[in-house]
Amino acid sequence: MNLFEYIRPTSVAEAIAAAGEPGSAYLGAGTNLLDLMKGGVTSPNRLIDLTHLPDLGKIEQLPDGSMRIGALVKNAALAHDTAFSKAYPAVAEALLSGASAQLRNAATVGGNLMQRTRCAYFADPASACNKREPGSGCDAIGGENRHHAILGWSESCIATHPSDFCVALTALDATIEIEGAGGRREVPITDFYLLPGDTPHEETVLEAGEIIVAIKLPANAAGFAGHQRYLKVRERTSYAFALVSAAAALEIENGTITEARLALGGVAMKPWRSAAAEAALAGLSPTREAFEKAAEAAFADARPSGENAYKIELGKRVVARALAMAAAGTPERMPALPASPFASDTGAIAHV
Amino acid sequence: MNLSLTLTINGETREIVLDDPRVTLLDLLRERLGLTGAKKGCDRGQCGACTILVDGQRINSCLALAISYHGSSITTVEGLAQGGTLHPVQQAFIDHDGFQCGFCTPGQVMSAVGLIAEGQTGDDPERVREAMSGNICRCGAYMGITEAVIEARGKMSETKPEKAA
Ligand SMILES: Cc1cc2nc3c(=O)[nH]c(=O)nc-3n(C[C@H](O)[C@H](O)[C@H](O)COP(=O)(O)OP(=O)(O)OC[C@H]3O[C@@H](n4cnc5c(N)ncnc54)[C@H](O)[C@@H]3O)c2cc1C
Ligand code: SF4
Ligand code: FES
Ligand code: FES
Numbered sequence: 001m002n003l004f005e006y007i008r009p010t011s012v013a014e015a016i017a018a019a020g021e022p023g024s025a026y027l028g029a030g031t032n033l034l035d036l037m038k039g040g041v042t043s044p045n046r047l048i049d050l051t052h053l054p055d056l057g058k059i060e061q062l063p064d065g066s067m068r069i070g071a072l073v074k075n076a077a078l079a080h081d082t083a084f085s086k087a088y089p090a091v092a093e094a095l096l097s098g099a100s101a102q103l104r105n106a107a108t109v110g111g112n113l114m115q116r117t118r119c120a121y122f123a124d125p126a127s128a129c130n131k132r133e134p135g136s137g138c139d140a141i142g143g144e145n146r147h148h149a150i151l152g153w154s155e156s157c158i159a160t161h162p163s164d165f166c167v168a169l170t171a172l173d174a175t176i177e178i179e180g181a182g183g184r185r186e187v188p189i190t191d192f193y194l195l196p197g198d199t200p201h202e203e204t205v206l207e208a209g210e211i212i213v214a215i216k217l218p219a220n221a222a223g224f225a226g227h228q229r230y231l232k233v234r235e236r237t238s239y240a241f242a243l244v245s246a247a248a249a250l251e252i253e254n255g256t257i258t259e260a261r262l263a264l265g266g267v268a269m270k271p272w273r274s275a276a277a278e279a280a281l282a283g284l285s286p287t288r289e290a291f292e293k294a295a296e297a298a299f300a301d302a303r304p305s306g307e308n309a310y311k312i313e314l315g316k317r318v319v320a321r322a323l324a325m326a327a328a329g330t331p332e333r334m335p336a337l338p339a340s341p342f343a344s345d346t347g348a349i350a351h352v
Numbered sequence: 353m354n355l356s357l358t359l360t361i362n363g364e365t366r367e368i369v370l371d372d373p374r375v376t377l378l379d380l381l382r383e384r385l386g387l388t389g390a391k392k393g394c395d396r397g398q399c400g401a402c403t404i405l406v407d408g409q410r411i412n413s414c415l416a417l418a419i420s421y422h423g424s425s426i427t428t429v430e431g432l433a434q435g436g437t438l439h440p441v442q443q444a445f446i447d448h449d450g451f452q453c454g455f456c457t458p459g460q461v462m463s464a465v466g467l468i469a470e471g472q473t474g475d476d477p478e479r480v481r482e483a484m485s486g487n488i489c490r491c492g493a494y495m496g497i498t499e500a501v502i503e504a505r506g507k508m509s510e511t512k513p514e515k516a517a
Contacts, residue, residue, distance in 0.1 A: 006353055006373040006419055031415045034376070035396050047373075049420050076409075080472070100486025101470070102403055102463065106411040238485035336478040 001034075002043040008052055012179055012213060018048045019209040020181065026050050026211060028072070028111030031103050036116060040125045041132060050110070056213060059084055065219030068177075071110030071212045075165065076101065078109060088217055089330045090228035090247050094168035097232045097339035100239050110212040112165045113176070113192075114204070117269070118241055119159040120144065130156045131200040145306030147243065150299075150315070152268040157200030158305035160266055161193065162241050164339070167265035168230050170273050171247035172221035180210035189215075193270030203269070224249035224261060228330055231322040232265070232339040233314060242266035244315045245339070246322040250286065257281050257290070262298060262323070267315060274298040277319065286327035288320070295319040357422035361385070362431025370419060377413035377421060378402045381428060389429035389458045393488070400487035403459040403466070404428050410466025412486075429458035432465065440507045441465050444500035452491035463487045464501045468508055475502050 009015040019026060025044035027033060028051065036042045050056070056072040059081050067087065069078060075095050078084055085092035095104065098112075121127035121139040128137035140148055140158050148158040166189065174189045187205055194202055206212070228249035234240035245265035251258045260281035264272040277298040284290040295316035302312045321341065335343040355370040361381075368380070378395070381387040381404070393401030395414045402414040405427040432439035441464045444450070451457045463484060473479035480501050481494070489497065 001374050004373060006355070006417075008420075008422075027417065027420060029411075029415070030417050030420065031397055031412070034415050034417060038396065047417075049417075051420055052422075080470075099397075100400065100412075101467065101483050102400060102410050102412045102486045103397055103415075105409040105466075106406075106416065238482055336476060337482055 001037045004044055005046045007046060008049045012053060015048050015050060015053065016181055016209055016211060021046060024048055028108035029106040031107050032111060032115040039123055041123055067217045069109055069215045071214055072108050074105060075107045075109060075112055076104040087222040087225055088172060089225060090230045090249060091168040093338045094164040094230040094247060096334060097230060098164040109215055112163055113212060115163055117159040118162045122159060131159060134201045146308050148305050148308055149268050150302040150304055150308060150311045151272055152195045153305045154196045156198055157196035159269055161269050161271060164232060164242060164245060164265060166271040167245055167263045168247040170271035171249055171261040171263035173218055175216045176212055177214040177216060178210050179213045180207055190273050196269050223251055226330055227252060227326045229322055229325040230339045231318055231325060231341065233318055233341060237337060237340060237342060244311055244318045246318045248322040248326040250326050252286055255285050257284055257286055276300060291320040291323040294323060355419055357419055360425040362427060373419055375418045377416040377418045380418040387428050387430050391455055391458060400463055401456050401459040403462040405462060405466055408469060410463050429461055441504040444504035448496040448500040450496040450500040451493050456487060456489045460487045460497055468505045475506060
C-alpha cells in the first residue's frame with residue numbers, strides 16, 4: 001500500500017473542498033478501497049475519511065412517503081431496519097445476500113454503490129487493463145472470462161459491476177443524491193453508471209470531488225412490496241459474488257400483472273434494467289409462460305464476451321425463477337439463505 | 353498529519369499515536385499492542401480470522417483503517433473471559449470440538465458473539481450457518497462450530513432473556 005495523507009473533515013463542504021485536490025479518494029469503511037490499495041490497484045495520495053461526518057447516517061421517511069438513506073448507513077443496518085425492509089424487501093434481501101455479516105456491518109451504502117469490479121485482471125497490476133490503466137489493453141478478452149459481461153460490454157472492457165444492492169435499487173427506481181462544489185443534484189440510478197465504451201475508466205457520472213450524500217427510494221416503489229424478490233446464483237451458497245442475479249417486482253391485480261420491474265446483476269458493468277421484459281409482462285397473468293417470455297426479452301441483445309455463453313441461458317432461468325418467486329409473494333420472514341436458489345419456501349433445511 | 357487516536361480496548365481506554373496512517377486495526381492490535389488473538393488469515397476480508405467487535409458489532413479488522421476508528425470501543429477474544437471463567441461461546445467451542453488447529457477460532461468465537469447479539473438466527477442451524485459464513489475454517493470444523501453457536505446462544509438467552517432473538 002502506498003503512503004497517503006489522512007484527512008478527517010467535519011462537514012460535507014469541507015470533504016468536498018479537500019477532495020478537489022487531484023489524487024484524493026473518499027474513505028467509507030474501506031472494505032473495498034483498502035483491499036484495492038493493498039493490491040496496488042489504486043494508490044490515492046490523500047484519503048478523505050467520511051465516517052465521522054454528521055447527518056449522513058440516517059434512514060428517514062420523507063413527507064411524500066419516499067425513503068432517504070444517508071450514504072454512511074451500514075449495509076446491515078439498512079437491511080435490518082424494520083420500516084425499510086417492509087417497504088423494500090427485495091433491497092433488504094439483496095443486501096443480505098452480499099459479502100458476509102462482518103463486511104455488511106462495516107460497509108456503507110455509498111461505498112457499496114461505488115465498489116469496483118471484481119475482474120481478476122483489474123485486480124492484478126501485472127495485467128493489461130484499460131480500466132486501471134487507460135490504453136493498456138484488456139487481458140480479460142481471450143483470458144479467464146467466465147464471470148464477465150454478456151450485455152453492454154465493449155472491445156475495451158468486458159467487466160461486470162459486482163454490487164447486489166444496486167440491482168434491487170435499479171429495479172425500484174432509486175435516485176442518488178450527489179453533492180459537489182456546484183451544489184446538490186439528483187440522478188436516477190439508471191443514469192448513474194456508465195457503460196465502458198472506449199472509456200472504461202469512467203464508471204459513473206460523479207465528477208471529481210463529488211460525493212454521494214444519500215440514496216432515495218420513491219414512495220410508489222413500496223406498491224410492489226407484496227411481490228418482490230432478489231435471486232442470486234453464485235458458485236457457493238454464501239459469501240460469494242453473483243454469477244447472475246435478478247431483482248423482480250410485480251404489481252398483480254385480479255390475477256393480472258399491472259406493472260413489472262426487472263433488473264439484472266452480474267451481466268454488465270451497470271445494474272441492468274430490462275424495459276423490454278417489463279413491457280412483455282404487463283397485462284399477462286403471472287404464469288410460467290409469461291415469465292419465460294420476459295426472460296427471452298431480457299436477454300434478446302445478450303452476446304458472450306468470451307467463455308461465458310452459459311450466462312445467457314443461466315440468466316434466462318434466473319429471471320423466470322425470480323419472477324415466479326415474486327409472484328408467489330414476498331415471504332413473511334427473510335429466508336434463511338437470502339436470495340438463494342437453494343432456499344426452500346417452507347423454510348425447511350435445503351442444504352447440508 | 354495528526355495520527356493520534358483514542359480507543360477503548362477490552363474496557364481499557366488507550367491513547368495511541370500511530371507512526372504510519374496505513375496501520376489497520378488488525379496490525380495495531382497484533383503488532384503494536386501485543387494482542388495477537390485476532391489472526392491474519394487473508395488480510396483481504398475473505399476469511400474472518402481477524403474478526404473483532406467494534407462498538408458491539410463484528411467486523412473484519414484487516415480492512416479497517418485504525419485511524420478512522422478514533423473514539424471506538426473494541427472487544428477482542430482476549431477480552432471475553434471474566435477472570436478465570438470462559439465466555440459461554442468459548443466454553444461451547446470446547447464442549448463441541450468447534451476447532452481442530454485453532455487458527456480460525458478467535459475469529460469464529462468473536463463472530464459468534466456478534467451473531468448472538470444481532471439476534472437474527474434463533475436456533476435454526478441453517479440461519480446460524482448462513483450468519484457464520486464470513487468465517488472460513490480450513491480444518492472443516494463447521495459441524496462443531498454450528499452446534500457450539502446454538503448452544504451458547506441458548507445458554508446466553510436463558511441468563512439474559514431480553515437478548516433472545
Ligand atoms: C470478501 C468480500 C466479499 C464481498 N462480497 C460482496 C457481494 O457478494 N455483493 C456485494 O454487493 N458486495 C460484496 N462485497 C463488496 C462490499 O459490499 C463493498 O466492499 C462495500 O459495500 C464497500 O463499502 P465501504 O463503505 O467499505 O466502501 P469503501 O471501500 O470505503 O469505498 C469504496 C469506493 O467508494 C468510494 N466512496 C465511498 N463512499 C463514498 C461516497 N459517499 N461518495 C462517493 N464515493 C464514495 C470510495 O472512494 C471508494 O472508491 C464484498 C467485499 C469483500 C471484501
Ligand atoms: S475486462 Fe475491463 S476491468 Fe477487466 S481487464 Fe479488461 S479492461 Fe480491465
Ligand atoms: S484476515 Fe481479515 S478477513 Fe481474512
Ligand atoms: S480449526 Fe483449523 S482453520 Fe478452523
